[in-house]
Amino acid sequence: MERANHQEGEAQGVRICDPPSESNPPADTLATSLSLLGNHMFPDPVERLGSTTVSRDDPANSSDVTAEEPSVDAEPPSNQLMKLETEDTETSESQPVVSAQPADRGTEDAAADNDQNDSGEFVVAMLAKAKLEEQGIGVKGRSSPLLEAGTQESPTFTSHRDEDVTADSWRQHRKHVFVLSEAGKPIYSRYGSEEALSSTMGVMMALVSFVQSSDNIIRSVYSEEHTVVFLQKGPLVLVCVSSSRQSEQQLRGELMYVYYQIISMLTQASISRIFEHKKNYDLRRLLAGSEKILDGLLNLVDSDPSFLLAAVHCLPLASSLRDSLSQILQKAITPNLVFSILIAKNQLLTIVQEKTVIEDTRLEPADVHLLLNLIGASSAFQAGEIWTPICLPLFNPDCYFYAYISYLDPPDCTVCLLLLSTDKEAFYAVAECKRKIEEAMETQNSLSLIAKAQSYSVSQVGVSDLRHFMYKPFDVPDNYRQLTQFTSPEMEAPYGSEEEKMRLLDLYRYMHSRIHSTSRPLKLIYHVAERETLLAWVTSKFELYTCFSPLVTKACAITAITKLLRWIKKEEDRLFIRYPPKYSTTPNPSKSSRGGKSDQQDSTDNGFLSLL
Amino acid sequence: MPDKMKRPDVKLVLLGDMNVGKTSLLHRYMERKFKETVSTVGGAFFLKQWGPYNISIWDTAGREQFHGLGSMYCRGAAAVILTYDVTNWQSLAELEERFLSLTDTANHDCIYAIVGNKADLTDPKAHLSRTSDGQPEDQTECEEERTEPQVLSACPTPPASPASLSGVMLHKQVTHEDAVALYGRILRYKGLDEKSSLPAEKVCFETSAKTGYNVDALFETMFDLVLPSILRKRHENQESPTVDLEDSQGAHSRKARIGCC
Numbered sequence: 001m002e003r004a005n006h007q008e009g010e011a012q013g014v015r016i017c018d019p020p021s022e023s024n025p026p027a028d029t030l031a032t033s034l035s036l037l038g039n040h041m042f043p044d045p046v047e048r049l050g051s052t053t054v055s056r057d058d059p060a061n062s063s064d065v066t067a068e069e070p071s072v073d074a075e076p077p078s079n080q081l082m083k084l085e086t087e088d089t090e091t092s093e094s095q096p097v098v099s100a101q102p103a104d105r106g107t108e109d110a111a112a113d114n115d116q117n118d119s120g121e122f123v124v125a126m127l128a129k130a131k132l133e134e135q136g137i138g139v140k141g142r143s144s145p146l147l148e149a150g151t152q153e154s155p156t157f158t159s160h161r162d163e164d165v166t167a168d169s170w171r172q173h174r175k176h177v178f179v180l181s182e183a184g185k186p187i188y189s190r191y192g193s194e195e196a197l198s199s200t201m202g203v204m205m206a207l208v209s210f211v212q213s214s215d216n217i218i219r220s221v222y223s224e225e226h227t228v229v230f231l232q233k234g235p236l237v238l239v240c241v242s243s244s245r246q247s248e249q250q251l252r253g254e255l256m257y258v259y260y261q262i263i264s265m266l267t268q269a270s271i272s273r274i275f276e277h278k279k280n281y282d283l284r285r286l287l288a289g290s291e292k293i294l295d296g297l298l299n300l301v302d303s304d305p306s307f308l309l310a311a312v313h314c315l316p317l318a319s320s321l322r323d324s325l326s327q328i329l330q331k332a333i334t335p336n337l338v339f340s341i342l343i344a345k346n347q348l349l350t351i352v353q354e355k356t357v358i359e360d361t362r363l364e365p366a367d368v369h370l371l372l373n374l375i376g377a378s379s380a381f382q383a384g385e386i387w388t389p390i391c392l393p394l395f396n397p398d399c400y401f402y403a404y405i406s407y408l409d410p411p412d413c414t415v416c417l418l419l420l421s422t423d424k425e426a427f428y429a430v431a432e433c434k435r436k437i438e439e440a441m442e443t444q445n446s447l448s449l450i451a452k453a454q455s456y457s458v459s460q461v462g463v464s465d466l467r468h469f470m471y472k473p474f475d476v477p478d479n480y481r482q483l484t485q486f487t488s489p490e491m492e493a494p495y496g497s498e499e500e501k502m503r504l505l506d507l508y509r510y511m512h513s514r515i516h517s518t519s520r521p522l523k524l525i526y527h528v529a530e531r532e533t534l535l536a537w538v539t540s541k542f543e544l545y546t547c548f549s550p551l552v553t554k555a556c557a558i559t560a561i562t563k564l565l566r567w568i569k570k571e572e573d574r575l576f577i578r579y580p581p582k583y584s585t586t587p588n589p590s591k592s593s594r595g596g597k598s599d600q601q602d603s604t605d606n607g608f609l610s611l612l
Numbered sequence: 613m614p615d616k617m618k619r620p621d622v623k624l625v626l627l628g629d630m631n632v633g634k635t636s637l638l639h640r641y642m643e644r645k646f647k648e649t650v651s652t653v654g655g656a657f658f659l660k661q662w663g664p665y666n667i668s669i670w671d672t673a674g675r676e677q678f679h680g681l682g683s684m685y686c687r688g689a690a691a692v693i694l695t696y697d698v699t700n701w702q703s704l705a706e707l708e709e710r711f712l713s714l715t716d717t718a719n720h721d722c723i724y725a726i727v728g729n730k731a732d733l734t735d736p737k738a739h740l741s742r743t744s745d746g747q748p749e750d751q752t753e754c755e756e757e758r759t760e761p762q763v764l765s766a767c768p769t770p771p772a773s774p775a776s777l778s779g780v781m782l783h784k785q786v787t788h789e790d791a792v793a794l795y796g797r798i799l800r801y802k803g804l805d806e807k808s809s810l811p812a813e814k815v816c817f818e819t820s821a822k823t824g825y826n827v828d829a830l831f832e833t834m835f836d837l838v839l840p841s842i843l844r845k846r847h848e849n850q851e852s853p854t855v856d857l858e859d860s861q862g863a864h865s866r867k868a869r870i871g872c873c
Binding site for chain 2: 286427
């Protein structure tokens with residue numbers, strides 16, 4: 001994630017415009033940061049209008065589109081028209097700024113103007129194409145619109161799927177996420193059904209293609225209230241429409257998670273293969289049933305700072321207990337087992353890794369997040385033992401692992417064991433490992449000890465005025481690359497309610513975006529907000545975000561941070577997985593998940609070829 | 613101490629399109645209740661004690677995403693429960709198009725059951741739970757939620773026109789006769805003689821996981837039907853242990869233990 005952001009950041013430098021209040025040179029000291037920031041919580045988005053407008057939605061064009069639409073397809077009801085208008089007003093009312101990666105600004109503007117007449121036609125053509133596809137060309141009976149309507153009536157489809165996409169409440173959602181194929185075919189929408197949104201997605205694809213036609217890549221559109229971020233990954237286009245005031249990089253990072261989650265279910269190789277064979281393939285056929293997993297991911301992204309920090313959160317545990325759990329996992333192995341992960345209350349207890357595999361590559365936090373999300377989203381029937389293929393996209397986007405998931409404490413289902421193997425057929429062998437782990441945990445009474453473990457309160461730190469913090473260390477004691485972790489206390493009063501939690505997270509997101517700003521990264525920010533004071537600090541050894549009561553003084557805050565760092569140092573062994581244990585299952589080299597021959601087989605064997 | 617790995621004696625697999633209610637059926641049978649479930653990922657393994665025998669049940673995902681795994685779950689199966697949704701003709705068609713070929717890896721004497729779930733949506737008699745311990749509150753709850761007019765249920769929908777689905781009432785798209793006909797085609801596909809195989813009326817069920825209607829009957833009938841297969845397998849094992857998949861898997865893990873400890 002970090003890497004991706006970085007590359008994008010470089011390219012992005014071209015279009016950056018500093019809001020006036022930020023025009024001073026970078027500052028590393030508290031005092032200057034403070035004076036720069038003042039009491040502004042968020043930079044006014046209107047300031048961004050200063051940047052070059054590459055392409056603007058022309059009202060004449062949009063009326064073209066709406067006028068032509070009925071003749072293209074007389075069948076759909078009027079809400080299709082409304083949607084197009086919605087899209088138009090949303091983007092045109094505030095003179096949106098489309099930022100792209102222009103090679104040359106001056107000619108770009110001219111080119112955009114010249115093309116504007118064409119673009120209206122182009123949009124219509126795009127929409128017409130999308131409609132034709134919808135009307136059943138190459139669509140199997142099962143996914144015909146009528147039948148789809150039928151399935152939606154079944155009680156399993158509740159949630160946001162059947163939301164009215166023409167309603168104001170739909171437009172009011174804080175963050176929309178859409179996934180579409182390059183042919184403009186809807187794949188996923190966070191709210192509302194994809195069918196109802198097919199023309200909206202057509203317009204999105206038209207925007208992407210329009211900018212693409214002049215050898216540019218559309219990156220974002222800013223309007224007064226919304227930020228629209230585009231991400232193109234292979235044959236997929238991901239779009240986020242957000243009013244959350246997050247930075248473009250953060251939103252793009254979240255779209256990456258969505259992309260990775262899709263990859264984790266289908267693998268990158270099979271997605272490209274499918275679209276190579278058939279450009280207008282309806283990927284929802286393969287993702288049907290996975291919407292809840294994507295919904296769950298997006299909810300987690302909004303509510304769990306692990307995603308923002310790209311680090312995993314482990315449950316604080318006495319190091320002796322964590323070690324004994326690790327030893328239990330280390331002893332229960334079978335050939336081709338690569339990761340053994342123990343989870344309680346959706347947080348890591350311990351993770352044991354195969355020696356040779358982990359020498360080869362490291363387990364990325366994002367992959368762990370996807371695994372945790374999968375467990376959360378598939379927990380409905382908890383008595384059974386699940387065996388499912390899953391791809392860890394940052395580990396290797398093209399092959400599957402086979403995940404064994406089982407709860408160790410039914411019916412409570414808080415302690416979950418996850419074993420990853422590279423062998424598709426290893427279910428019974430891996431299930432036997434679980435049996436051993438269960439036995440060992442029984443004799444050591446581990447379950448009741450785990451049940452007592454809980455996250456900590458900030459009061460344990462013993463620093464007055466400190467309300468909350470997030471600490472992510474970079475200095476790992478072990479000499480090999482380790483899973484990035486962070487520690488954070490429970491969010492307590494005044495951040496007890498969901499709204500207040502979200503508000504604090506938004507503040508952290510804002511601090512994070514300032515610290516990691518691509519144009520002007522900062523090392524230290526002291527930010528006096530309305531109801532609290534925040535201090536964020538990045539060094540080569542750690543990244544720290546703290547939240548204080550509003551009356552704290554700067555000197556106080558600095559003393560508090562010194563105390564906090566001392567406390568963390570003291571508690572290190574309890575707060576983090578210090579020395580990630582390893583085992584050796586001496587996997588057959590050809591079976592190794594790194595691009596071996598067998599993997600090729602695995603991905604082709606998964607039924608995709610039969611679909612083509 | 614939890615008991616050592618109970619070695620499953622026989623394997624039973626639930627197959628069928630997504631959203632037909634495979635997980636709900638199993639959940640109704642194992643946990644005696646109906647619960648909203650999420651789409652299954654991969655497959656889920658359950659062990660059911662049936663008399664002196666351990667029956668393993670694989671609840672598989674109906675999604676196309678996991679299609680390739682189907683034949684693995686079916687390997688060595690003694691019984692396959694092919695599940696469809698009585699209100700969705702396509703779900704029956706999918707059994708033949710997509711799922712039947714997966715059963716090629718099942719035992720040669722595998723028993724096939726055809727199960728139409730969600731019968732409560734079309735059939736008033738499915739509202740009366742036939743489970744031995746059907747909870748009364750379960751029934752009232754479902755009466756409230758699913759009292760659709762039954763006007764159309766007398767005339768089965770022709771397979772080609774799913775248009776009537778757009779109405780509020782869900783009516784039966786698949787009749788019992790359709791299921792029986794599919795059973796006949798499955799026997800032919802497997803090259804089995806209809807006379808020597810189990811009669812259709814014994815293995816074609818209509819169930820409701822929501823009310824519990826016929827669910828116990830389904831699973832218990834299947835368990836009884838696979839018993840001979842268990843006995844035969846035990847007998848065969850004494851002569852040639854290599855035939856058995858579970859056993860060879862066991863050997864695999866024994867080898868592992870030698871290797872690492």
